[in-house]
Amino acid sequence: MTANPKLFFDEMRGLTGEVLPHYKPFVDWVEKLPAEYLVQKRQEADVLFQRVGITFAVYGEDAGTERLIPFDIVPRIIPAADWRQLERGLAQRVRALNLFLRDIYNEQGILKDGIIPARKVLENAQYRSVMQGLRVPGDTYAHIAGVDVVRAGAGEFYVLEDNLRVPSGVSYMLENRKMMMRLFPEVFGRNEVAPIDHYPDLLLDTLRQVAPAGVSDPVVALLTPGSYNSAYFEHTFLAQQMGIELVEGQDLIVRDETVYMRTTRGPKRVDVIYRRVDDDFLDPQVFRPDSLLGVPGLFSAYRAGRVTLANAIGTGVADDKSMYPHVPEMIQYYLGEKPILNNVPTWQLRKKEDLTYVVERLHELVVKEVHGSGGYGMLVGPASTMAQRAEFRERIVANPEKYIAQPTLALSTCPTYVESGVAPRHVDLRPFVLSGKEVRMVPGGLTRVALKEGSLVVNSSQGGGTKDTWVLER
């Protein structure tokens, strides 16, 4: 196993090349295995994933195309102390983001105090004016957050993105663990790996905690766009794990500001909807009128406080890339605390001086669309061609407010099984943070890995894979 100690922090070997203590038991175990053993286990994993049907649909290809996300059998291991710091940082961040959402949809203190320019929030495409003054149970907006974290430099954590709309990937986190335990049961005996399989219980508990006032035994349902959605596997998986109904828009009706599902025994009331449908498609009477995925009248029931939506409508304004640079200020403003996790320095190209700086240095920066996601519409400077940079420069100059830029982080690497053997590949981490009456999370998250050598793009739609993530108990 070779690392690249000069350039990147490696999860297994740090910067020096020496195997770090938390990887020791694993490495000792692997080194005793015959080489064919891992090859065989890898094939076994492929067969199992195919049979279980853990797939995702890829947009832009033939409708209904399903693909497997490559699964890597080398785990990403996080020492207990690192996780404790990360956990505190994540909880702090999500708490501040929820306070921010409550604030801007009500008193707007942070805008009045001039911490964030009001225009930037109120004119943001993700700001939902219909939410103004509407109170939600427990003042919680982002019940489920998938915060993308990377390690860079000497292993410091940086937050890349706060995903507060309908973050996905948690099913892969859970299935990867199940797969590792199925393939290598013996290795779990040598490592004290913190369990994560209670995530669905925590999620259900969180959803029940935020039921409308006065509902004692809330009925929770998961709203999916349907079986052709790229994350449909996850929707069915979570509904099954929580023992709740998986509903589509056509299964719900609204009568007297109350939401019901169509069941074989007549209409049944629904109190909490874990919705995996974007804001725009939720209710054709309020948002996009052409949406067939939503439920006419849903918003009226929501406004009347007769149903809880998780996440709330309008959370996108807080995870927007143009709002990202302000999160440290939010933490300071609402909690009076210093941010525990780093933000990546960000140039906002709507600012003239930032734009001038960035267009000169496209070859060394990462440029992202403010509203983009999934790794689409971004430029990774060091990996780009001259032609790509020229094309991007034109796009940026034409619409500077649509872009931000960040330094290319030296993302940490993790040993990964590739064609040529085990080699370091860049990874990120998406822990899932749950907010109900309190903020909770299971130790770990989804580790995504860029399988192409040198690539920094970990998105599954762009050739990324996943790994099991082990947080050690001590």
Added chain:
Amino acid sequence: MLSRTANDLYWMSRHTERAENTARMLDVTYRMSLLPYRVMEPGEKWAEPWALPLIISGLATSYYQRYSELSPENVLRFMVLDASNPNSIYASLQLARENARAQRGAITIEMWETLNQTWLEMRGKQFADITARGVSEFFDWVKDRSHLFRGVTFGTMIRDEGYSYIRLGTFLERADNTARILDAKYHTLLPSVDDVGGAVDYYQWSALLRSVSAFSSYRKIYRDVITPLRVAELLILRDDVPRSLHHCMNAIYEILQGLCEEHQLEPERLAGEIHAQLHYGKTERIFKVGLHEYLMAFLASSGALDVEINKHFLVPTYA
């Protein structure tokens, strides 16, 4: 339970059962085609054995839209691999898997894995794979996968409402198929009374019995020669033969009593009515009415039952 879920589960098992029945039907056709046979009216294509599966499934018209010649290979291609024929084995297994995929949360992991695996294997099959070692081996595979799915369902699924809809789909599809197969044999292949009791007659009836896995049951029950009257009794009126109309209606009536609970709903009443006719029926009366007429009346009422089940449970019209 969500109506859409119930609907998907119902169709998941119907499609699985349909794939199995199509395999059974094609298998019996194949076996019959190896025997000498009488053509009812020489020159009429539909009277040949390979027309039988098309007639039974009501697909002759759409077959002739695609193929000009009636040939074993064409019929096999059409009924096994043709994705555009919604009743082909290929399409049935695909639809069953799609229904299951949509309802993964409502079924067990083992059930899903079984249907998904079946579909993945089916998807990889070429015509040459199916005929390579004789078509019967392929048909056995389809039956095995269906048996496996039913067994996995029986052995792993919670006995909830969803289980009831799965069984409902199985038995409605099976009853429908048994009625069709019996009718086709009786009316298409054996018009002449002179043939009754002959060797051809014997082989055809025994092939039919084998196609519904009832040959040894027949032997066990009658210990005598095969006669149309007894075959009809076996496959219509006996309640201990798992593919008979009576057995299927027993199950359907019982399931619907459970689903309708104390409410007096039309599906339960109609199922009770059909069931009573089988329960108190007599073979002599069936032949007096005419077997064909009797079976057509049965298919009409089971179709009506399907409509009522849809209206009350699967695709409710309220609001």
